[in-house]
Amino acid sequence: MSQKRKKGEKVETFDYKAYKGDDVRWALDALFHGKCAYCETRYASSMPMDVEHYRPKGAVSEDRPHGGYWWLSSDWHNLLPSCADCNRKRGQVIVEYSDNLEALALNSKPILSQAGKKNSFPVAGVRATAELTDFSGEAALLLDPCRDNPAVSLRFNLDPLHPAGLLLPNGDDTQRQRGATSIQVYGLNRLKLVQDRTRLLRRLEFLAYLVIELASSIQALEDPPTVLKLKDTPGENVASKLKLLRDSTLVEMKSYAADDAPYSAMAAAWLRSFTERIRQSA
Template identity: 40%
Template sequence: MRRVDRKAIACPGSLSSSDSEAARERSEARAHYERTPPPKAAYKFGAYKAEDVRTALTALFHGKCAYCEGFYRGTQQMDVEHYRPKGKLSGAKHRGYWWLALSWENLLPSCTDCNRSRTQRLVSLAEDGSVRYIQNVAGKGSVFPIAGPSRAGSQLDDVDLEEPLLLDPTRDDPEDYFRWVVKHLQFPLVASAQEGTKEARRARVSIDVYGLNRDGLVGSRSMLIQQIALEISNIRALLESALELPEEKRARILGLANEQISQLKRHEHAKSVYSTLAASFIQQEMRKLRGEFSRVLDAIFQGNAQASEEA
């Protein structure tokens, strides 16, 4: 999960226009829920899935799931997900946040695995480092747990008084909540960054509900980590070769190493798959390289800094 500035993309016209399908649905939904006695069935919204909404969400998140950072384009259709569920709440007598069903601020792009609740195979690491698999229900569905007693029940209530336990990357910075555990290249797992805190609780609930350590997702992350590890191994080989040469003959090999170090940054870009995992792993491995090859790497980084100043 990666922090995203929702203001980077304007609210789609189909949601904001006063004569749109969304405006009609808002009016109908209000009348539906004001009936006496209250209706048993939820109003069926559809305008939130308009093409311009899908386009805007795809642009905002670079074609990635808001929760797991996996690409959904090319393999599945994006689920236009409601952060606060629109029709009902699992485990609570609540009609859902129907008045937010067409709110741009409540919509996120999701892959089907993060969004649809069902039994999934989840991965965890035991204290001894061994890998464990469990079958459990994961996927957000209509789940929306809160920490306190204050839950908005109608459009007259202030949702900002709630204390959501699920993270929203347009409201929260995931870096404050998550850390990456890459003890085995085959099993890169996301974990709570701050145990024993409110942040830790939100992190754990989000990991469990979104299924952020499900087997297939962990496997996809592993492929990326192994690719990055191979690139770093090539850099290490170049640095080892450079150390075997006299200083005056190192320039060409150090230049190649510098190019490959620069290429690593593409994995950290917001448009890249699992970019926060990549950034964490690269930083970890670069610290190791700096410890092993401080002399030659310091020369590279000093040269880069000087070039930046001159530019």
């Protein structure tokens, strides 16, 4: 635990090693399909994975005397794979609900805000100390991807009039507080991340337009208003090909919500919204 020291006095720190093992890294990478546990970005193509401690091992930003949850430094249930931007605190351009993404991206002098978890672990209750393993009294304000359902406290903005893909707090007051805290601490609305999610939503909207147009063409071919339908007519052959194309497009859309796809939680939310749109228009 922390203690007072004289100016210039060297402080010995514990060298944490077990959690850095290749076997741990490989297992976490496989468990989360090569994606950051917080933002769902595929990190492998751009940078190494950070092995992140949900409860920080060596210090707590919000409680300097605490000294960190050192007894959980190698606890499997406290380890998560993370991208550098979610795990390391640094200057980021953070997108707000009313921002224009293009204007933010073109701004030669963007306003940077500190984002990234590092040693942050805010709680609303009493912080656990002294090797305790019962954390029910802490009331952690950060969402744990392995124990919490993020959809309870977070929702994606699918409205094209505002930054699409922006994460917003959701639920009751407690859930919204946890959602807002997680968005801020993990930096889940940093510019590059929101831009990536926006591009995915635009692809999904295009595929949705394609599916709707294909369905309309199929209906027109299968139900001509005045022409007597004959078996194996050219129109029926075209309709069959269009059905295959429609079904293939739907399969492609659903693949964006697969566990190993980046931003799959947002894609799943969009697919539910799209299904509801189709149901209401039927």
